[in-house]
Amino acid sequence: MTASQSLRLYELTSEFITDKDKAKEYVARIEEVVDQKFKDKETVLATKSDIAILRKEIAESKLDIIKWFVATGIALTGLVAALVKLL
Structure with missing residues (x-):
């Protein structure tokens, strides 16, 4: 006070x-x-610096999720192509 x-x-x-x-x-x-x-x-x-750090971490996590999503899509495409080739 x-x-x-x-x-x-x-x-x-x-x-x-x-x-x-x-x-x-x-x-x-x-x-x-x-x-x-x-x-x-x-x-x-939360202070402004806490929020800034959190935003940075969220952006990094978002980028990681996008990378894994693309990699999974490519792997599934390859798997489907291999299955089609076998049949």
Whole structure:
């Protein structure tokens, strides 16, 4: 959380919790929870570089699939030609 957010949260909390030390402790605990939630989500969220790497891997996989598809087509054509020749 930013300092201004913490200050605003403290001001709101101090309206309901008259003891300043307890209000500060309450705000500190809320900040810890919020920071932990953001850290937990960091591992789930993708950055631009993560997406770029993923796109590159997808493009490479697509190329490999096309290569195997063409090779399989050629092999099947050869197999059919050999079977026709035998019959």
